[in-house]
Structures are given as C-alpha cells and as structure tokens.
Amino acid sequence: MPRLSLIIPVHKVQAYLPECLDSVLGQDYADFEVIAVDDCSPDGSGAILDEYAARDARLEVIHLTENVGLGRARNAGLEKAQGDYVLFLDSDDTLSAGALTAISDRLDATGDPEILIYDYARTYWDGKVRRNQRADLLANDGPDVLSLRDRPELLDLLQIVWNKAYRRDFVARTGLTFPPGYYEDAPWTFCSLISAEQITLLDRVCVYYRQRREGGNILKTVSRKHFDVFDQYRRVFDYLDAHEELDVWRGPLFRKMIDHYLTVVEHPGRLPHKARAEFFRRASADYRARVPQGFTRPAGGQGHKYAMLERGAYNAMVSATRAARLRHEVKKRTRAAVNRSKRRAMGVFYRSQLRLPLDENLAVFSAYWNRSVSCNPAAIEAELARVAPHIRRVWAIRPDAVDQVPAGTDYVRVGSREYWAVMARAKYLVNNVNFGDNVVKREGQVHVQTHHGTPLKTMGLDQRKYPASTNMSFSKLLKRCDRWDFSISSNRFSTLVWERVYPCSYTTLETGYPRNDALVNxxxxxxxxxxxxxxxxxxxxxxxxxxxxxxxxxxxxxxxxxxxxxxxxxxxxxxxxxxxxxxxxxxxxxxxxxxxxxxxxxxxxxxxxxxxxxxxxxxxxxxxxxxxxxxxxxxxxxxxxxxxxxxxxxxxxxxxxxxxxxxxxxxxxxxxxxxxxxxxxxxxxxxxxxxxxxxxxxxxxHAAERVVRRVFLGEQTPLPVVPFDERxxxxxxxxxxxxxxxxxx
Structure with missing residues (x-):
C-alpha cells in the first residue's frame, strides 16, 4: 500500500490541470498514488488525465458519467484510496517542491497522528504570492501532537480540506464523507477537527492556492447558491447531536456558524439584493434554534450584530452596516467617474452612439491593429457573407492603410465618426488582436478573439518571466481580454496556452483557424x-x-x-x-x-x-x-x-x-x-x-463555417471535424x- 493517497477532483480546468499534475508527479517523494476524478468535465480535462495516466502508473483516473459536484467527486476518489493517509488537492492548485517529503517526514516524526495540518499560499495572476494570513497558528511552539482542546484557535483557519493529511482509518472510523453542495468543506473540516485526538502541525507552505481572475469560486459569485450554507451547518450540528462527547464544541461551532452567516449577509458580492432579507430571516431562525445554553455574545460591534440577528432585526442590521455600504458606494462612484472620464475622452459623439440600441445585424472586423483585411477575421467575414448575408460587414482600417482594402469592401477609417458609430452599435466585433483600450464593451455585444498564430514563443502572462521581451502592462492586457466572449483555437495545444495566459471568462471554440480553410480547400x-x-x-x-x-x-x-x-x-x-x-x-x-x-x-x-x-x-x-x-x-x-x-x-x-x-x-x-x-x-x-x-x-x-454558425447563428452543435487520416x-x-x-x- 502507498503511504499517501492524493485525491484530485477535476472539472473544467484543462488550462491548469497539466501544471497541477506535474507538481504532484514531479515530487521527489515516490510512495504515493494519485486518484483523479473526472467529474464529467465538458472540456479536454479527461483526455489530459488519460494522457498522464498512460505515462505514470501512480495516476488512476475515474471518469464519472454525470457531473456530481466537488464533494461527491471526492467521495468517489475516497472509495478507491489505498494509502495510509488521504490528501486532497484542487485541480487548479499545485504542490510546492518537496511538499510530500516534508509531509511524510512530519508524519513519521510524530507517530502517525490522525490529522496533519500544513500551510498554503495564495498565488495571483500578476505573479504575487501571499502566505496564509493565519500562518501563525501553525507555529510549532508546543507539543508535537495535540488535540483541538489544546489549540482551539485552529478552528479559525480557513474551512478547507486540502491543507491537511487525514489518516485513512480515522476517516473510516468517523464515517466522514463529503455532502453535496457548495460549502461542502465546512462539515468535513469542523467534524474532523473536533473528532481528532491526535493533530500535528507543519509550518511549511505545501500548496499554492490559485486565485483565478475569471472566478471559478462561489465566493466570487452573486447567487442564491450561498443559501447552501444553511444545509452545511445543519450537517455540522447533526453530527454534534449524534456525538454527545463532542458537545463541548457546540459553542465555538455556533460562533463559527453565525460569523459565517454574517459574512454572507454583509458581503456585497454574495447574495442577490432581493434575497438578503430572506437569508437574514433564515440565519436568525438558525440562531434561535441552535444558540447554546449560557452562550455569551462577543463584545463590541460584532456582538451587536449577533443581537440583531437573534432578534431578526433586519432593518436595524441594514442601518448598522450603512457606513460600510457607503464606503463601497464611494469606491463604486469613483470607478464610475474614471470610466466617465475615459468615455469623455472618446468624444461626445461616441457617447451618444453608446446610448443607442445595438444593431443586431452589424459586424465589425479588424486585423493586425487595423492595418489590413486579412487573417482569420477575413476568412470569417467571407464565410459570413455566404451563410448570413443579411449581416452587414464593416472593416476598421487605419487611414494610412485604406489603399489596401479590396474593392467592394465596406470599411470605416479608424478615429472617424463612422468608426465610433459602428464600434458603439455593432452586435459583433471580430479581431485577431485586442481592440484599443478606449473601446467600450457594451452589454449584449459579442467580441470574438481569433488570434493570429499557434504560439511557440511565450504569450500573455507567461511573458512576465521574460521581461526583456515586453514592457506591456499585464493588468491592462487582461482588462482588454476581459471583453472576449469567444477565443478561437486551432488545436488543443493552443487552447491550453490561451486559457492559462489569458485567464478570463470567455468560451473557447476549438474550430481550427479560419484562414487555413484556403490551404485545405x-x-x-x-x-x-x-x-x-x-x-x-x-x-x-x-x-x-x-x-x-x-x-x-x-x-x-x-x-x-x-x-x-x-x-x-x-x-x-x-x-x-x-x-x-x-x-x-x-x-x-x-x-x-x-x-x-x-x-x-x-x-x-x-x-x-x-x-x-x-x-x-x-x-x-x-x-x-x-x-x-x-x-x-x-x-x-x-x-x-x-x-x-x-x-x-x-x-x-x-x-x-x-x-x-x-x-x-x-x-x-x-x-x-x-x-x-x-x-x-x-x-x-x-x-x-x-x-x-x-x-x-x-x-x-470548415473552421470559418464553425465560427459563423456558433457565433452569428447561435448553433450549439458544431460541425464534426474530418478525421485527420481522411484529409x-x-x-x-x-x-x-x-x-x-x-x-x-
């Protein structure tokens, strides 16, 4: 049996998955197995897993036939685990070099405790790395092996499962499994910590926790999904009810629950506005139903919030948090003022056009910084003329390049009134580079980034490693890329590069390069x-x-x-x-x-x-x-x-x-x-x-036809790709x- 079993649930992470797997399989420690669970991922993640498994026998892949969510995907991996210890890793995160050796050495040195807690650091798209803000809780300034009674402040660590190694027989004995839902880490984390008698700490960063710009995390979404937190804390307290010997933890866990509820209520980016009062009422009901006998509210402003929640005083709560909301509004107005300033620079005419309705049958094309009618945009435009001639097609061309426009091609000079009019009102904007920073992405507009080559040289965020190659502002680059709705890819290699170096919320279309249709046909x-x-x-x-x-x-x-x-x-x-x-x-x-x-x-x-x-x-x-x-x-x-x-x-x-x-x-x-x-x-x-x-x-x-049918005609089923050997x-x-x-x- 292996010493360690790593369980990696996988869903829609094809751009980050190779880096995750490389960080695990490249460890200098060898006595481990990896169980990767493909949670019916709609992208190329499953194929990537199979490719890695074919090269490394330590990796076993489970392909689920339906999407079951993170928790139940982990459960599927748990059923296959054979190691003495079980570790979890999210598929867009990575292990630090030497992490498994450090974990194994600590387990050996402390006599195989039930849980080992190790540290993590957050990594950001701009290259910043920030260690866990509560790293102080992992300092080895006491006994090597302890229980939560010795260090109750460990409950203040982030409620995550992937910064711990769990002895597998401990997991089996306590009957721990992951529930469905979006806050599934809370029941597992709290119930395992209060049940363990032997915990050890490792004051070392073993996991790099990727902070994705494009979301991928419920904490970054405004949604009713946050109501799931009620079910998860119900499971925590059901566990307490079934284990009377753990009743001492009822007060601390009640406080963790209420703090969590208040965080959701107060955070402006969690709940839809119309759902806040409903959430508050449910939180208030949980408060009154679960408040332990003799519970003392915390002091200060937080205690005042507890009191309002207990009374169900939603209006009072809104008033009490008004200052925080006002600060948020000030920031929001400041950002709006900056945006208005930018729009003023674009000219009064452009602003007036932005207020007019979009023209659903207008498409603007550009290539190579408005220098020519060429490349993928030209191939898409030609196919659009064939398949959907009712859509007007206009090219944006620099004034010094209009002599290169083919006869009969409709175009506007960049910077002219006609240019700003079509840029403001076109439903579709197609380019093989980014449009200028002064172009506003309107709601309802569709931006198509076609790219203009398969990358051998580093691109996007990867250029940060090679400062001599560029002096661009990467934050501005990503703001431009945030406008993309679709990114065209000619091969899976490009897909993985683009999604990683331009981490924005677009849809990748693996269509082939439209410009290459001419070379095939x-x-x-x-x-x-x-x-x-x-x-x-x-x-x-x-x-x-x-x-x-x-x-x-x-x-x-x-x-x-x-x-x-x-x-x-x-x-x-x-x-x-x-x-x-x-x-x-x-x-x-x-x-x-x-x-x-x-x-x-x-x-x-x-x-x-x-x-x-x-x-x-x-x-x-x-x-x-x-x-x-x-x-x-x-x-x-x-x-x-x-x-x-x-x-x-x-x-x-x-x-x-x-x-x-x-x-x-x-x-x-x-x-x-x-x-x-x-x-x-x-x-x-x-x-x-x-x-x-x-x-x-x-x-x-058939690349251009695939793009036109998906983007302009809204067809969801792409034309099948002709098998390579039949071409x-x-x-x-x-x-x-x-x-x-x-x-x-």
Whole structure:
C-alpha cells in the first residue's frame, strides 16, 4: 500500500490541470498514488488525465458519467484510496517542491497522528504570492501532537480540506464523507477537527492556492447558491447531536456558524439584493434554534450584530452596516467617474452612439491593429457573407492603410465618426488582436478573439518571466481580454496556452483557424494561379523564407545571406522573402532580385497565396510553420540563435527536439540540406506527420463555417471535424502542373 493517497477532483480546468499534475508527479517523494476524478468535465480535462495516466502508473483516473459536484467527486476518489493517509488537492492548485517529503517526514516524526495540518499560499495572476494570513497558528511552539482542546484557535483557519493529511482509518472510523453542495468543506473540516485526538502541525507552505481572475469560486459569485450554507451547518450540528462527547464544541461551532452567516449577509458580492432579507430571516431562525445554553455574545460591534440577528432585526442590521455600504458606494462612484472620464475622452459623439440600441445585424472586423483585411477575421467575414448575408460587414482600417482594402469592401477609417458609430452599435466585433483600450464593451455585444498564430514563443502572462521581451502592462492586457466572449483555437495545444495566459471568462471554440480553410480547400488551379500571380516560372523550385521578429534586435535583419543562398542554389531556385524589410542592398542582390530569383513578398496581402505557391518553407520561430504544416509540404527550421531566442523570449517546446522537419543552425548546414535534398526525407516526413497531428488538429477546411454558425447563428452543435487520416493534402506545385485536379469539396 502507498503511504499517501492524493485525491484530485477535476472539472473544467484543462488550462491548469497539466501544471497541477506535474507538481504532484514531479515530487521527489515516490510512495504515493494519485486518484483523479473526472467529474464529467465538458472540456479536454479527461483526455489530459488519460494522457498522464498512460505515462505514470501512480495516476488512476475515474471518469464519472454525470457531473456530481466537488464533494461527491471526492467521495468517489475516497472509495478507491489505498494509502495510509488521504490528501486532497484542487485541480487548479499545485504542490510546492518537496511538499510530500516534508509531509511524510512530519508524519513519521510524530507517530502517525490522525490529522496533519500544513500551510498554503495564495498565488495571483500578476505573479504575487501571499502566505496564509493565519500562518501563525501553525507555529510549532508546543507539543508535537495535540488535540483541538489544546489549540482551539485552529478552528479559525480557513474551512478547507486540502491543507491537511487525514489518516485513512480515522476517516473510516468517523464515517466522514463529503455532502453535496457548495460549502461542502465546512462539515468535513469542523467534524474532523473536533473528532481528532491526535493533530500535528507543519509550518511549511505545501500548496499554492490559485486565485483565478475569471472566478471559478462561489465566493466570487452573486447567487442564491450561498443559501447552501444553511444545509452545511445543519450537517455540522447533526453530527454534534449524534456525538454527545463532542458537545463541548457546540459553542465555538455556533460562533463559527453565525460569523459565517454574517459574512454572507454583509458581503456585497454574495447574495442577490432581493434575497438578503430572506437569508437574514433564515440565519436568525438558525440562531434561535441552535444558540447554546449560557452562550455569551462577543463584545463590541460584532456582538451587536449577533443581537440583531437573534432578534431578526433586519432593518436595524441594514442601518448598522450603512457606513460600510457607503464606503463601497464611494469606491463604486469613483470607478464610475474614471470610466466617465475615459468615455469623455472618446468624444461626445461616441457617447451618444453608446446610448443607442445595438444593431443586431452589424459586424465589425479588424486585423493586425487595423492595418489590413486579412487573417482569420477575413476568412470569417467571407464565410459570413455566404451563410448570413443579411449581416452587414464593416472593416476598421487605419487611414494610412485604406489603399489596401479590396474593392467592394465596406470599411470605416479608424478615429472617424463612422468608426465610433459602428464600434458603439455593432452586435459583433471580430479581431485577431485586442481592440484599443478606449473601446467600450457594451452589454449584449459579442467580441470574438481569433488570434493570429499557434504560439511557440511565450504569450500573455507567461511573458512576465521574460521581461526583456515586453514592457506591456499585464493588468491592462487582461482588462482588454476581459471583453472576449469567444477565443478561437486551432488545436488543443493552443487552447491550453490561451486559457492559462489569458485567464478570463470567455468560451473557447476549438474550430481550427479560419484562414487555413484556403490551404485545405485549394486545388491544382489555385496553386497554379498563386504561382502565376507571383510571376514564378513553372518549373522553378520555390522556397518561402519567413523569419520572425526578434525583440533583442532593433531592426529586422534576417540571419541569412540571401544573395549567397540564391547563388549557390542555382538559377532554377527562387527565394520568396517575407519579412519587415528586404535584406541585401548589394549590386549582386539587386541583380538577383531583378531576375526574379529573390522576390520580396513582405507586403503581399495574402500569405495563404504564398504558402500555396511555395514548394517548401524555411522559417525559424514564426507561427507560419503551424499554418504551412496544413499543406503537408517540407518545412526547414533555420535557427542559428535558438539559445538566445529561447532565453530572451521563452518558448513552449524545444524546436530542436520537436521540429516540423529538417533543422539547421548554420547557413552551411542549411545550404547542404537544400542542395542535397536532405530537407525532404522519410525522417523529416515522419517529424512533419507528428507535428501536423499535434498542431493541425482541427484544420479540416470548415473552421470559418464553425465560427459563423456558433457565433452569428447561435448553433450549439458544431460541425464534426474530418478525421485527420481522411484529409487529402492540396497538390504540390509539381503535382498541380502535371495534373489538373478538380477542386476539393
């Protein structure tokens, strides 16, 4: 039997679950089992659990067929536990390094007590870590083993189960189980503490308690669910009634109950306004029914509140707390004044438009900070025109970029009266980056964040670890992300990254990237048309070179001698360069450019056309590799500065170990690969296949339609994804020249 059993209930935590499991399975202590209970989670949590279980036999997964809630999910894990001690961990929290060793050592040193209490720290999205405010209660300044009679102040610790190790035979003997409901920790915590004769303390942070911005906690919701607290304290006092020997705890637990009730009543973010009086009446009834004989109310203001609750004096209670409410209102008015100031800065016209009704048939699109009509928003807009032509589609474009707008496209200049009018009244706002801070998210508006690439480099909150990569305000970033209603994902890898680094209350749509539909649905004629538009010779071998931006380089300068590359590859090879500026001003480079062997396509409006035209892609850390992978054509990773880039910007996986194909770290290696043809071998094909299965999961040619039907038409059942092995790649340029294939369906 293992020494420790860790029970982890799991529900809708796919963005945080890997970190939780890694913190447990990566402990330097080995004598434990993990029982993870998938509480019928609707996201990818169950699949993540199965993947981890396949790699580590210490993890057992239970998949429940219906959602039963946190307490009963823990019960399901308890039934399977075999360890001497049972520990609980929430699936968005983590263990600290060495936690299990410290817990086991303390249990050994104190002769296996019934309960061990250890400490925790709260972790916040902005990187702050704050230890439990009552950490002083865990100081080892007395006997190693004690009971609650020795330290009754332990009842003042937060009512949680996951900061304790419980001897399993103690749990069985006391008959402890978790009830249904939302305050299920209270009965378990109080009943276990008053029943234990042997308690020991560990003055060490063993759990990091994640404070999620987007909620996920009943304490952060206004709801009638808080009435559940009455049932939970009924269970506590039923337990006392059944154990006369524990009657000494009736007074302290009565006080904990009343303090808890008053907290719910007084907190402005708990109960709906119309439910406060009802809650107060029920709390008052509990007070009178359970007040112990001879109970003495606490002194001061708290005692006055006890007296009003006992009398049922709700109106008096409201008056007594008016000062606190007024302070809250002052803060609220201050925030409103700040918001009004921001709106004034937007202009009188915008404010007037914000007061008008939303136009249910108006959608605004933007891409790359209003620079172009492109990327995922453009693909969604085109599909919207096909499926729901009654919705007016308008693009927001910078004044200096209006010449890039295709003919026939409806657009408004950013900053104009027309711009502020559509931004204020459009039902739908679609962007592949965030809209500006001065855009107000109105109630009823729907914001769609499409993103513009699968992340290799760190994004969002993860960039805090790499300060040289950004100087952004992360708090402002998350306020912008709070406006999202939907986040588009092209693969499960991206889903988990986005949900973790942008922890806001949006819905993830795993649809595939709409812009990649063109790469899946193209045919031979599309490939020939793309090459002809670029003036490429029919039989030319074409390499598309797309280096990414490097934060540590002030100017764009590709780490590649393009003139030499084109010269050594010979006259039948053309290099397309997609970057910020054309590199190479020598006479020789100009000559190569004039012959068409180096083509600067940095300003080309449709990157998908470049992908279709190219025989192979040369890139470094650009998200282009994930899109080009859809075509199932060779990809060469040219990464001469991998160590520098990964250290400065940070990456989510090691590109040298998990590349989409061949890898070169010097220009000489790159030349050898290209000249010899070794960039396209069975080995590189195998790497590309693994890469595509991981990152091109949902790109089956129907991504835009999925988005339109879910967001604009409200359809809840998505189109099924075409199985990966049933997809037929777009013809290569050579195949397109040889056979005029019919268009893909």
């Amino acid at each position: 193209a045919g031979s004629e599309d490939v020939r048309r793309a090459r002809a538009a670029l003036g490429l010779a029919d039989r030319a071998k074409v390499f598309l070179y797309m280096p990414t931006h490097r934060e540590y380089q002030p100017d764009f300068a590709p780490p590649l001698d393009l003139a030499r590359l084109a010269d050594e590859l010979g006259p039948d090879v053309t290099v397309l360069l997609r970057g910020h500026y054309f590199y190479g001003t020598s006479a020789h480079a100009d000559e190569l450019r004039s012959t068409g062997r180096i083509v600067d396509v940095s300003g080309h409006p449709e990157v998908e056309e470049l992908y279709l035209a190219a025989d192979a892609l040369i890139t470094d850390y650009s998200s282009a590799m994930f899109d080009y992978g859809v075509l199932d054509r060779p990809i060469i990773s040219y990464v001469p500065d991998w160590e520098t880039y990964s250290a400065v910007r940070g990456t989510y996986f090691d590109l040298l170990q998990e590349p989409p194909g061949a890898v070169a770290t010097t220009q000489e290696e790159l030349l050898r690969l290209l000249v010899s043809g070794m960039y396209d071998t069975p080995q590189t094909t195998e790497r590309r296949d693994a890469f595509r299965r991981r990152f091109c999961t949902f790109d089956d040619g 037929r790649p777009v013809p290569t340029p050579a195949q397109a020249l040889e056979v005029a294939e019919p268009e893909h369906p």
